[in-house]
Amino acid sequence: MIIQRAAVLRGSKAPPRPVRWRAETGGTRALGSIGGLRTKEYAVPELSVTLVTAAGAEQASVAVGTTAMDLVGGDRSVVVARINGELRDLATDLADGDTVEAVSVESPEGLAVLRHSTAHVLAQAVQDTFPEAKLGIGPPVKDGFYYDFSVEHPFTPEDLKVLEKRMQQIVKSGQRFARRVVTESEARHELAGEPFKLRLIGSEGGADVMEVGGSELTIYDNIQAKDGSTCWGDLCRGPHVPDTRYIVPNAFKLMRTAAAYWLGDQANEQLQRIYGTAWPDKEQLHAYLTFLEEAEKRDHRKLGAELDLFSFPDEIGSGLAVFHPKGGVVRRVMEDYSRKRHEEADYEFVNTPHITKGALFEKSGHLDWYAEGMYPPMQLDSDIDEDGHVRRQGVDYYLKPMNCPMHNLVFDARGRSYRELPLRLFEFGTVYRYEKSGVVQGMTRARGFTQDDAHIYCTREQMADELDKLLTFVLDLLRDYGLEDFYLELSTRDPEKSVGSDEVWVEATEVLREAAEKQGLDLVLDEGGAAFYGPKISVQAKDAIGRTWQMSTIQLDFNLPERFDLEYQAADGTRQRPVMIHRALFGSIERFFAVLLEHYAGAFPPWLAPVQVIGIPITDDHNDYLYDVAKRLKAEGIRVEVDTSDDRMQKKIRTAQKSKVPFMLIAGDEDVANGAVSFRYRDGSQRNGVPVDEAISDIVSAVRNRIQVESAPA
């Protein structure tokens, strides 16, 4: 028993709150101020707890009845506590032996709690405004939160404004989030009007959602600050911020509405979802909104139209792009460089048709498990007489959704020797997939696209070395296109849904893991995420504004070699089955194009830019001079134009700037007199009076070295 100085809330029935405790090192120290509270000395039983801070763990003695808030909640940025490894409300009473750590709103967990609490405020606002709305679930998600509701009419943008206002009021009123453990029957009784919540209570560990989970059912009541009345409640496992004032009124925003299936299952009824975002302060909200704006500016669909690169004509169909001349140049340069690198890496180039008889996809199994993703067949050559009798059986032709079966036929076109392995068959193979109408999205999810596809056939012994070389090859190539920041994702076997022996899977997965680890990049496990036919590694790349894109995939396949009965003759004369590796480094050219376009915001490095140099004469008198410069650049393989339109030169600069040409070469009387040109770069910087020879060699070297050029050299 020790004597402690304790603070008592005026008029409160709450137990004494100790504000001092004795640290193990001896002595006492203040825990933090509790302003405006009377203090009084109490004799209270003590508890021994471990306080974890950035500095380390220390033992402390506190009075019985001490809450996590008392111990670690002094700072408003602390929103919850981690007690014995679990996130708990700050109002939680501590128990002897607890390990307690403050969780800041700036930490990922703290932020998620803030967002989840904001979702509760949204739900309360919705039920205040639309009393008939039934509650779905409302978890935190990346950058924010959502809450699903069952309502008769979908929410409108105007509704969102009203709801946002109501949320501000709730937040400002400072309602306390109070946790209450209930029995199942109590919960059922209280939530009789909430059919979806009732279903959650019923689901036995099936649904892993914020609402239920853990050993007990809990309801969070919202308690009014002014009179202590309960104004709203929700089934929720928590935890929450202590009260709604922890939510900053101008740091959250409702973003959009959308429909969503109950528990994400297409077979379930559809609910109306409201997405919101919430942040610790308004600066972070502002930064997030700015990021969204930046992303919108870089949207490849928008830039594609603005820069005249490609379009999706209605007449052709959804998800089918045409490349315009400027986009065609970029695409060709991308392909050319990729081809060159593949040639150097000992790939062999093959070419296969876009359509095939159905028999091929029966053999590969695609018609069994991928038919939904394929365009329906073209029926050819059937001949039916007037009586309806089939005189000649027709044949179904399909557009190919994948290249692998065709490559297998190339492998199988003659007997193969172990001496030929690894055999690497490469093709820019155009495939067609009947993506569901709602999922088509610009170049990143198209119905027709070209893969930089290769299939590598090797022996099991060669597999490790081949994968190792392959990963190095991929990363090296992606870096040449200006992507620098990668991590790898390893998808492992789903035992429920896979073919091949355990032994082969284990070996292959290990081999992939080792190859990945050698690269020294972060490796994320995607447990059970592999296709049924083999484990996979994918390369995820971060773009200039920090978004990650799945780029390359490298996939082992134990299924197709079997189905196609692929064999090679080994050194000992026996016939052996090769290991097959599928790999696409760009994923698809279209997708990679889109990623690069967004990464560079349209300002491609000179080697990829559709127009690399534009000559801008000050007056018409300088046209011929620039034509001569352009001729010399063209001789070096540079894509150059001279703007001889009627516009004034300022206008030409503006036009060139908007089309993001890396080098503007301006020439007037002074330049002509000196045999020079003046550079203007994309950031507006200048470099004047550069001798023509030097200008040409600078441009040529920037292109040859594939470097990005935004501004005048320092």
Next chain:
RNA sequence: GCCAAAUUAGCUCAGUGGUAGAGCAACCGCCUUGUAAGCGGUAGGUCGUCGGUUCAAGUCCGACAUUUGGCUCCA
């Protein structure tokens, strides 16, 4: 595929039942200019398509197409 919203000139967008508009781009002319829009003129639309309501439809209703945001899917 499902839910919602959108679709008007090449592009961006006005136009709330009564004679289709603007800016930019295009074309023609004038201007001859030193680092982000010189001036004037001309032309350009079956208002996504089809159907319905109405004396009258870009506008109201329905179907379809396409796009966008989500859900589901992306092996």
